[in-house]
Amino acid sequence: MTSILGLRPAALAIACLAGLPGGAQTVDLRDLQLPLLPRTADEAARIRAVTAPTGDFTAPERFEAKPAGAATVRARSTADAFSDPSANIGLEGRMTFNLGNGLFTKPWVSAPSSTASSDGLGPLFNARACQLCHLKDGRGLPPASADEDAVALFLRLSVPSDTSSETGLIPDWIATSPDPIYGGQLQNFSLAGIPAEGRMQVETTEVPLTFPDGATITMHLPSYSLADPGYGAPAPGLMVSPRVAQQMIGLGLLEAIPAAEILAHADPDDADGDGISGRANIVMSRRHHAPMLGRFGHKAGMPTIEEQSAAAFSGDMGLSTPLHPSGHGDCTARQAACVLAETGADTDGLEVSAENLDLVTFYARNLGVPERRDVDDQQVLRGKAIFYAAGCADCHVPKYVTGRMKDAPAQSFQLIWPYSDLLLHDMGEGLADHRPEGRATGTEWRTAPLWGIGLTAQVSGRESYLHDGRATSLIEAVMWHGGEAQPARDRVYTLSQEDRDALIRFLGSL
Numbered sequence: 180m181t182s183i184l185g186l187r188p189a190a191l192a193i194a195c196l197a198g199l200p201g202g203a204q205t206v207d208l209r210d211l212q213l214p215l216l217p218r219t220a221d222e223a224a225r226i227r228a229v230t231a232p233t234g235d236f237t238a239p240e241r242f243e244a245k246p247a248g249a250a251t252v253r254a255r256s257t258a259d260a261f262s263d264p265s266a267n268i269g270l271e272g273r274m275t276f277n278l279g280n281g282l283f284t285k286p287w288v289s290a291p292s293s294t295a296s297s298d299g300l301g302p303l304f305n306a307r308a309c310q311l312c313h314l315k316d317g318r319g320l321p322p323a324s325a326d327e328d329a330v331a332l333f334l335r336l337s338v339p340s341d342t343s344s345e346t347g348l349i350p351d352w353i354a355t356s357p358d359p360i361y362g363g364q365l366q367n368f369s370l371a372g373i374p375a376e377g378r379m380q381v382e383t384t385e386v387p388l389t390f391p392d393g394a395t396i397t398m399h400l401p402s403y404s405l406a407d408p409g410y411g412a413p414a415p416g417l418m419v420s421p422r423v424a425q426q427m428i429g430l431g432l433l434e435a436i437p438a439a440e441i442l443a444h445a446d447p448d449d450a451d452g453d454g455i456s457g458r459a460n461i462v463m464s465r466r467h468h469a470p471m472l473g474r475f476g477h478k479a480g481m482p483t484i485e486e487q488s489a490a491a492f493s494g495d496m497g498l499s500t501p502l503h504p505s506g507h508g509d510c511t512a513r514q515a516a517c518v519l520a521e522t523g524a525d526t527d528g529l530e531v532s533a534e535n536l537d538l539v540t541f542y543a544r545n546l547g548v549p550e551r552r553d554v555d556d557q558q559v560l561r562g563k564a565i566f567y568a569a570g571c572a573d574c575h576v577p578k579y580v581t582g583r584m585k586d587a588p589a590q591s592f593q594l595i596w597p598y599s600d601l602l603l604h605d606m607g608e609g610l611a612d613h614r615p616e617g618r619a620t621g622t623e624w625r626t627a628p629l630w631g632i633g634l635t636a637q638v639s640g641r642e643s644y645l646h647d648g649r650a651t652s653l654i655e656a657v658m659w660h661g662g663e664a665q666p667a668r669d670r671v672y673t674l675s676q677e678d679r680d681a682l683i684r685f686l687g688s689l
Contacts (some may be wrong), residue, residue, distance in 0.1 A: 236564035249592030252547030279542025290523035299523020299530030303366035312424035316637035319424030374409035432546030457602030562685025598629035607661020633687035
């Protein structure tokens with residue numbers, strides 16, 4: 180059967196996602212984990228009105244203090260500010276959330292163990308518990324010194340490939356393969372008797388930056404390599420990409436944004452000539468066996484929260500799930516001791532059952548976004564005006580209304596303020612990792628959501644931003660922007676100290 184456009188249904192869905200000629204702004208429902216109910220014409224008009232960019236910076240916008248709508252939680256002054264459940268999930272939802280929290284925070288141990296459903300760690304791994312990377316459900320931190328073990332920061336690995344299963348199916352797919360010896364991720368820890376894969380070596384150069392008004396900051400330029408390889412030299416052409424764990428708040432609301440409204444911001448050929456050409460990453464879903472819009476991860480390489488969670492169980496801790504059933508995680512055939520090690524599989528053949536994966540997914544989907552602080556402060560409002568005038572809001576899109584979902588009322592039809600378009604943008608050579616992922620090139624990154632960013636130090640212990648945590652302040656993070664963001668970065672660079680302070684104060688209120 181073919182569509183009226185002459186494409187088979189699967190191809191039409193891909194065309195829509197990719198913005199190909201003939202692709203309308205409608206997307207196969209498999210693009211979302213939960214099906215959306217249709218919007219009425221009246222609802223669509225109301226949504227266009229409420230999400231239109233503001234031009235009034237004399238007072239807060241209506242509902243701006245509640246960035247997650249009815250799911251918004253109170254702002255706490257402790258390190259637990261990101262650990263509350265969404266405010267609208269009810270008593271039963273809170274009970275499920277607490278069960279997921281128990282699985283998210285518990286340390287896993289090696290098999291065999293008398294601790295039921297807690298063994299199977301490794302044999303190679305990066306952390307023993309989810310929350311050791313996502314500190315208090317917030318951002319992870321890179322090592323503070325050269326002799327500190329990296330836990331929340333690790334290296335993605337891949338080598339160039341001529342073809343892959345996605346080649347020819349997903350437009351502009353860049354074929355790569357895991358390293359044949361070290362797999363897709365460097366694990367720097369291992370169980371007793373099994374060699375670790377090696378360690379990530381980081382060398383950081385401090386570079387002073389002077390603003391036109393004479394103020395200075397320090398930029399931190401890191402370089403990364405694989406040191407002390409435990410299984411010999413990796414394959415020629417190895418590409419590495421440092422990744423620090425991201426904050427967990429509001430993920431379910433990001434998943435609930437209709438794909439068509441994300442794609443409406445895409446402009447892959449820069450048709451409007453503004454220098455910004457956001458592109459969608461499209462990836463194969465392990466759950467739905469179809470191409471889907473990538474939303475999660477630094478390069479939008481994961482389509483759903485469930486798949487992001489399952490990949491972390493496998494890659495970070497070596498634990499099997501229904502989506503990654505190998506009990507040896509990222510072990511390769513060249514790592515014999517790893518492949519032969521005992522697993523912690525239960526009667527279902529898995530270390531993390533389908534039920535437990537669902538619980539962790541529910542937990543990740545329902546971590547609440549704290550309410551804004553000082554939303555009506557005059558300096559904050561001045562900073563907001565500068566944010567818009569500099570062009571930051573062109574990629575950090577402030578607001579959306581989530582879709583109506585009968586099975587997810589907590590995320591359904593909420594006005595949210597994540598400050599992201601969830602699209603890929605060329606960020607220039609300064610941030611490039613030169614390692615593609617899906618359709619993302621080696622200079623492209625997903626626009627990071629900004630909600631909660633002002634609480635980073637409070638939650639994680641110190642400031643650390645960007646994909647590898649290199650930036651130790653918000654102004655440094657802004658100054659690292661290049662590529663499509665270079666004009667916005669340069670506008671901030673030329674601001675007065677007073678205006679820079681206002682911008683940072685605004686970001687700190689998010």
